[in-house]
Amino acid sequence: MSAAAAEPPVPPVGTRRARGAAGACRPVYDAASLLTVVVAEFNARGYDATSMEDLSLAAGISKSSFYHHVSGKEELLDLALQRALDGLFAILEERASRDGPPVERLHHIVRRQVEVLISELPYVTLLLRLRGNTETERRALARRRAFDATVAALVADAISEGQVRATVEPWLAARLLSGAINSIIDWYRPGRTGAEHLPDEVVRMVSEGILPPA
Amino acid sequence: MSAAAAEPPVPPVGTRRARGAAGACRPVYDAASLLTVVVAEFNARGYDATSMEDLSLAAGISKSSFYHHVSGKEELLDLALQRALDGLFAILEERASRDGPPVERLHHIVRRQVEVLISELPYVTLLLRLRGNTETERRALARRRAFDATVAALVADAISEGQVRATVEPWLAARLLSGAINSIIDWYRPGRTGAEHLPDEVVRMVSEGILPPA
DNA sequence: GTCTATAAGGAGATAGAC
DNA sequence: GTCTATCTCCTTATAGAC
Numbered sequence: 001m002s003a004a005a006a007e008p009p010v011p012p013v014g015t016r017r018a019r020g021a022a023g024a025c026r027p028v029y030d031a032a033s034l035l036t037v038v039v040a041e042f043n044a045r046g047y048d049a050t051s052m053e054d055l056s057l058a059a060g061i062s063k064s065s066f067y068h069h070v071s072g073k074e075e076l077l078d079l080a081l082q083r084a085l086d087g088l089f090a091i092l093e094e095r096a097s098r099d100g101p102p103v104e105r106l107h108h109i110v111r112r113q114v115e116v117l118i119s120e121l122p123y124v125t126l127l128l129r130l131r132g133n134t135e136t137e138r139r140a141l142a143r144r145r146a147f148d149a150t151v152a153a154l155v156a157d158a159i160s161e162g163q164v165r166a167t168v169e170p171w172l173a174a175r176l177l178s179g180a181i182n183s184i185i186d187w188y189r190p191g192r193t194g195a196e197h198l199p200d201e202v203v204r205m206v207s208e209g210i211l212p213p214a
Numbered sequence: 215m216s217a218a219a220a221e222p223p224v225p226p227v228g229t230r231r232a233r234g235a236a237g238a239c240r241p242v243y244d245a246a247s248l249l250t251v252v253v254a255e256f257n258a259r260g261y262d263a264t265s266m267e268d269l270s271l272a273a274g275i276s277k278s279s280f281y282h283h284v285s286g287k288e289e290l291l292d293l294a295l296q297r298a299l300d301g302l303f304a305i306l307e308e309r310a311s312r313d314g315p316p317v318e319r320l321h322h323i324v325r326r327q328v329e330v331l332i333s334e335l336p337y338v339t340l341l342l343r344l345r346g347n348t349e350t351e352r353r354a355l356a357r358r359r360a361f362d363a364t365v366a367a368l369v370a371d372a373i374s375e376g377q378v379r380a381t382v383e384p385w386l387a388a389r390l391l392s393g394a395i396n397s398i399i400d401w402y403r404p405g406r407t408g409a410e411h412l413p414d415e416v417v418r419m420v421s422e423g424i425l426p427p428a
Numbered sequence: 429g430t431c432t433a434t435a436a437g438g439a440g441a442t443a444g445a446c
Numbered sequence: 447g448t449c450t451a452t453c454t455c456c457t458t459a460t461a462g463a464c
Contacts, residue, residue, distance in 0.1 A: 028429065028430085029429080044345075045345055045347050046260065046262055046345040046347070048260055048262040048263040049262040049345065049347050051456080051457065051458085052457075052458060052459085053456085053457085053458095061429085061430065061431090062430070062431060062432080063458085063459085064430080064431070064432085064433095064459080064460080064461095065429065065430050065431075067458095067459070067460075068429060068430075069429090072458070072459070073458070073459095103425070103426050103427075103428055104428060106425060107425075107428055110425075129343070131258075131259055131260040131263065133259050133260070133263050155425065158425060158426055159425075159426060161426075162426030162427075163426075168419065168424075169415065172412075172415060172416075172419065173419065173424050173425065175397060175400075175401050176394040176397065176416065176419055176420070176424050177394075177424050177425065178397060179393050179394045179395070179396065179397020179398075179400070180390040180391075180393045180394040180397075180424070181393070182393065182397070183389060183390065183392060183393020183394075183396070183397075184393075186389075186393070187389050198386075201383065201386060202386075202390065205382065205386065205387065205390055206390070206423065206424045206425050207423050207424075207425050207426070207427040207428070208423050208427060209420065209421050209422050209423045210382075210387050210390050210391050210394070210420045210421075211317070211320060211321070211324075211369065211372060211373075211387065211391065211420050211421050212317050212372055212373060212375075212376030212377075212421070213317075213376075213421040213422060214317060214318060214321055214421070242447065242448085243447080244447095265438075265439065265440080266439075266440060266441080267438080267439085267440095275447085275448065275449090276448065276449060276450080277440085277441085278441080278442075278443090278448080278449070278450080278451095279447065279448050279449075280441095281440095281441070281442075282447055282448075283447090285441095286440070286441070287440070287441095
């Protein structure tokens with residue numbers, strides 16, 4: 001369990017600006033700036049439960065205005081998911097993810113994955129909650145699985161080289177590791193004090209143990 | 215990351231029986247037996263994306279037949295969530311969850327939580343993916359948070375009594391623990407061989423560490 | 429880049445027969 | 447306990463003016 005976040009609001013969370021009010025300036029968007037507002041809405045209710053009407057209210061523009069920027073609701077999802085996945089895969093390209101002993105490469109990846117989850121929180125949150133209902137979603141899930149598989153292979157390497165303790169199932173270790181890291185989207189909220197220590201704390205706890213032994 | 219499950223199917227996953235075919239027996243349900251079929255559909259696409267039409271096709275009865283058993287789609291969700299939460303809270307009532315040193319009580323709870331996640335997999339899966347869009351969902355999320363808070367308090371006790379290692383943040387430990395355990399719904403599938411060892415394996419790994427230390 | 433108006437279809441739910 | 451037929455509302459998306 002870890003349902004830490006505030007009770008998700010049912011009404012739109014974005015800033016509602018009076019449309020057409022006397023002297024009021026209407027918000028003017030490009031595709032990128034729209035995405036910020038849209039992704040917050042998707043995360044508040046889930047993609048499927050968020051209507052174009054919800055997005056319209058949150059962004060302060062009419063439903064039809066969205067179709068000037070994107071082809072439809074699904075493209076908004078696609079743009080957000082690409083951003084999340086690009087951030088994750090960039091980690092694997094870093095030198096410290098590719099050179100050195102497996103254990104150290106793995107620790108680097110874990111640390112950086114925590115950092116990316118934090119820096120790209122809304123986008124990764126959307127990714128991690130996908131169900132695979134459309135082709136767009138399934139493409140994103142396939143990329144996500146590829147990322148997981150890369151990390152899992154490295155976990156297996158690190159365990160086989162670092163055998164000092166009782167046998168550990170590499171596959172299970174990779175799953176629990178992912179689960180622990182990804183849970184960040186359920187409880188981390190921007191502005192936490194001490195967030196700069198979080199990546200190292202996570203690395204330490206998954207290495208030394210989360211709970212005291214019996 | 216941990217998107218292990220097979221590509222979620224968009225069409226209904228349930229058994230489609232020919233309705234009204236010559237000589238065919240129509241499925242006859244009560245509220246409980248309907249729930250099995252319904253929850254599988256909810257999990258395949260997500261609650262919001264699953265229509266009464268989808269449920270109808272999966273169960274092999276017409277949409278309107280559902281309203282003989284329940285008041286509507288939301289009551290189906292409610293029944294499933296109650297089952298998940300009742301299973302989890304029953305753990306906390308067990309003697310071994312209430313008596314003894316905090317560390318041992320905690321290990322028992324973790325072990326049992328893994329068992330319940332496995333035995334009630336579809337129901338707990340539904341619970342863990344809630345967004346809180348309706349009053350029913352928010353009630354369930356509140357109960358879930360209460361469960362988490364109980365475990366988190368015990369984690370804090372166990373850590374303060376078992377200080378042999380470097381300082382551990384109890385709050386973070388509780389979060390990572392929940393994340394690791396709950397990830398089970400993303401990768402465990404019924405019929406796995408060796409599933410009987412999983413609860414103890416999880417307890418061991420969250421205690422001794424998931425990854426080798428540097 | 430935004431608007432109003434509207435089309436076309438799918439949603440959850442109900443009525444009443446068998 | 448299930449059916450067919452229907453209601454009403456809400457959904458995504460488009461047309462065309464400013």
